[in-house]
Amino acid sequence: MGRLFDFMLPEAKSPTADSTDALFHFINEVSLVLLLGITIAIIYFAVKYRRRSKDDKTPVITHNNALEVTWSVIPLMLTLVIFWWGYTGWLNLRAVPDDAYEVKVTGFKWAWNFEYENGAVSPNELHVPAGRPIKLVMISRDVLHSFYVPEYRVKHDVIPNRYTYVWFEAEEPGESQVYCTEYCGTSHSMMLAKVIVHEPEEFNTWLATANIPGSGTPVEQGKALVETNACQSCHSLDGSDLIGPSFKGIWGREELMSDGTTITVDENYIRESILNPGAKIVDGYQNQMASYQGLLDDDQIDAIIEYLKTLE
Numbered sequence: 001m002g003r004l005f006d007f008m009l010p011e012a013k014s015p016t017a018d019s020t021d022a023l024f025h026f027i028n029e030v031s032l033v034l035l036l037g038i039t040i041a042i043i044y045f046a047v048k049y050r051r052r053s054k055d056d057k058t059p060v061i062t063h064n065n066a067l068e069v070t071w072s073v074i075p076l077m078l079t080l081v082i083f084w085w086g087y088t089g090w091l092n093l094r095a096v097p098d099d100a101y102e103v104k105v106t107g108f109k110w111a112w113n114f115e116y117e118n119g120a121v122s123p124n125e126l127h128v129p130a131g132r133p134i135k136l137v138m139i140s141r142d143v144l145h146s147f148y149v150p151e152y153r154v155k156h157d158v159i160p161n162r163y164t165y166v167w168f169e170a171e172e173p174g175e176s177q178v179y180c181t182e183y184c185g186t187s188h189s190m191m192l193a194k195v196i197v198h199e200p201e202e203f204n205t206w207l208a209t210a211n212i213p214g215s216g217t218p219v220e221q222g223k224a225l226v227e228t229n230a231c232q233s234c235h236s237l238d239g240s241d242l243i244g245p246s247f248k249g250i251w252g253r254e255e256l257m258s259d260g261t262t263i264t265v266d267e268n269y270i271r272e273s274i275l276n277p278g279a280k281i282v283d284g285y286q287n288q289m290a291s292y293q294g295l296l297d298d299d300q301i302d303a304i305i306e307y308l309k310t311l312e
């Protein structure tokens with residue numbers, strides 16, 4: 001507490017934060033001492049050994065063993081200390097405690113999805129119990145992303161075709177911000193999520209009532225699918241224009257396509273829009289939607305259609 005460079009760090013909410021922060025402070029403080037020492041020495045010597053007269057000559061110095069050993073050995077020791085400290089800290093961050101609670105994380109353009117042991121999912125909200133280590137097993141559906149929670153000092157790349165993991169522990173109930181910290185396209189800066197930390201009891205209650213995909217009426221399932229696939233990052237529900245047309249009032253809407261034809265939004269058109277978005281482009285928009293072929297099956301597409309019908 002109360003270290004010089006504290007202002008550079010967000011609040012620390014994980015027990016592993018202390019060791020990360022201690023090294024951060026050490027490096028910064030050593031750098032500051034060296035910077036001041038070197039600057040003062042430069043100024044002092046520049047004044048002391050300035051040229052005083054025309055025939056003021058610098059004596060020829062070939063070397064100075066004592067000095068050279070000093071300025072090699074001290075930085076070497078410092079580097080070794082920093083390396084050792086960083087390496088052991090890193091090992092600690094890689095070694096997941098045995099009793100960790102596991103959550104699966106999927107990153108995709110431009111949202112996060114979290115899946116729990118009972119099959120429940122929560123788009124853009126990572127719910128965890130306080131005081132228990134949490135292991136996140138992460139994968140990307142499309143491009144490189146990076147999972148970053150500054151308050152837990154946790155940051156790790158999330159990549160396609162390969163699982164990566166991180167662990168952290170949240171000390172107190174509360175909320176923390178998750179960022180994507182690997183530039184991943186147009187709405188990268190909107191690729192946000194929240195960590196919501198519950199008391200352990202409260203977490204179990206939440207888990208028992210959380211949405212399990214495939215349960216509920218088709219409309220409910222459709223709503224959940226739209227949320228977990230982050231369709232909303234491009235399609236608003238309130239009529240506002242995002243990257244794609246709003247879903248509000250979409251059912252039965254007459255629309256002009258970029259090729260001049262007009263269509264009426266029905267089951268077939270929605271299905272085609274999801275599986276082959278490039279087939280017809282709505283006038284005024286670009287072909288920016290990726291196909292959900294292989295990601296959404298027929299039942300799921302039906303559920304989404306049922307849900308879209310309700311958005312009047």
Ligand SMILES: [Cu+2]
Binds near residue numbers: 183184
């Ligand atoms: Cu991203």
